[in-house]
Amino acid sequence: MAKVTIATDWLAACAGCHMSLLDIDDRIVQLLEAVEFTSSPITDLKHPPEEGVTVGILSGAISNTRNVEVAKQMRERCQILIAIGDCATFGGVVASRNMVGTEEALKRAYIETESTVDGLIPDSPELGKPLDRVTGVGDLVQVDLFIPGCPPRADALFYALSELLAGRTPVILPPEHFVYD
């Protein structure tokens, strides 16, 4: 039987969710018997393959135009999209910027901080343009499963993947795996 393909990517994230994915530990070997990780930010191959994957996993919030592009591409190339972590489900820590506004946040971070001399707001064309409002992935594209948590526990990720492999799509995680922080 062909292996189930999984692609992961991150948006405005801290990498913590991917650390949690690695925290599945030796169970990942057991997982790899049935799945193939085609691409991820922590492997050589970064982008989900054009022919598509079964499961797409996104961590991080939609914070700039680059995130929009990555999220849309993942949605197009996967059958089941999972948003993992508080940033991807709610906007998370990144969304605290909404309380002050993007412009204000950039000014404070790059120009006004006490330790900054001759600050400059980065505007290189290779960077995505910051959006006015930070949102979770679900506000942009259809998400099939939300796994909140900052980061989601490795057990929660393992549980969700195991369920999918068994042919069941969890709608809401059971309480022991359901955390907001």
Added chain:
Amino acid sequence: MAMVNLKINDQKVSAPAGSTILEAARLAGVDIPTLCDHPALTPIGACRMCLVEVKGQRALQPACTFPIAEGMEVQTESSKVKEARKFVLELLFSERNHYCMYCEMTGDCELQSLGYRYGIDHWVYPTYTKRFPVDATRQYFIMDHNRCIVCRRCIRACGELVANHTLGMRQRGADSMIHADMNVPFGESSCVSCGTCLQVCPTGALVDKRSAFMGRDVETEHIKSVCSQCSIGCGMEIVTRAGNVLRVEGDWDAPVNAGVICQVARFDPLYDERQRVAKPLLRKNGKLAEVGWDKALQSVAEHMAGTDSRKLGVLTTSNATNEALYLLAKLFGKELQATNIGMLNGVAPKVSGNSEASLADIAQSDVILVVGADPVNDQPVASFFVKRAIDKGARLIVVDGEDNELAPFASLNLKMADINKAIEIAQRADYPVVVYGIGVTKKAVKALRELGQKAKFVPLEPGVNTHAVAAFGLDNGFDPAAAQALYVLVGEQDWDGKGVLEKMGKGAFLVVQASYESPLIEHADVVLPMAIWSERAGSLTNTEGRVQKANKAVEPEGEAKPDWEILSLLANKMGKKFSTSLDEISALAAERLK
């Protein structure tokens, strides 16, 4: 009591007439989620979390306010109900900042826990990004309006429980905000910082500054105890983690205060900056030096045994346990035959020949006379009793100085000389209560006695355990000039010895049993370090004469020991066979207090 029969989730239930659906469900063990509801507060049906389906009713109804009726049929977890609750939660989460991962209350938040219960794993509605202010102008706790769900628990706690009416609402809809007085910063408002609002807040909107981010509730221990900051004896819970006191909360089950405590109980003791005495000290070559307990007690024992009983003096604070005061009276009064025994605080004169009334009587009264007492400053929780009674229509007459802080709430303020006017009014009342303190003059006492059986008399003792001090005969009147050896149980009290030490004979021997360093200690020959309120068990007698058990929450600082244990050890050092068991001493003390 008339019972009403109804069905909740097809289960037959009967509950007293006049109950709400929520009360009936709780009686039957059916769990209905709530958010704005709080057992100590009047339900207002604000949050709609408790919506239930009532057969025959067109819309879903809030269980917390909907009264039960005969034959009613209620569904509490139908799909319609669950959908409505989820919708309510989605709306609540979409307003303001409800990002749990950077909130102090995460793990202990009632909103969060309902989010889990109803599977809110993402937000359906765009979140509201308006920024609300954070008010940190109060010394002890913060109000973050961004975390507020406008459930109004704080407003009801301030109004119904504390009767202070500082908090209110302004604006409408999504702009609604809790505010103080006429919208002034909390720190400049009429707030008395009792922290009752903090204790009832279901989210992270009200946050204790000192214990913020110091651990979730499951990581802490709650030790029930009794406050020893004044004579009311409020029940409280000392919240600790890893041997440290994090904060103090009111005990909802406490018989005296039913959960409400004041600033002096909740906050002040945790901010005490006085230096502790951690080891026994003994004067050697003119200087105090650290010694072991054995040596310190030996020195005290020798000096006390070697002093003529007429030249033996004892002074005690009222802030000591029944057990310590009992042992103090037994050791010095009975065994050593000392008579020169006094206390650092005064005692309110007994006005009524009958047994004194209880604080709860204040709630029933229609006319309250506050005579020679200023509870707002000295026994804050007693002032809440008085203000609650005023809210219910009682008339307050303050007979005291102009600076009495209850005066602004009084319908009549009188000088002590005009007490008869107050008594006349009380004579015409149905249920007059006289709340009196140490400021009551002898003349006023005589005049008040005319009320006889007509009125209830509630004393407000000036010290913590004054009742026990007086009961054990430790309030004898003390003459410093006669004391050649003086034992001062000063405990946690601030007392510098002025007016006493300079009158004592030259070369007099001074023993101080104290928790904190002070100018008094510099004069001492022996210092015995004493545990404070959070570090000792024992019992306390409140102003009503109610004996209550205080419990130890953390280990004593350094080598400090509980007040009673020090006296028990001293007695045994002197060859007196005193019990060393707290339970035995408690029982003996309680017997004497009856």
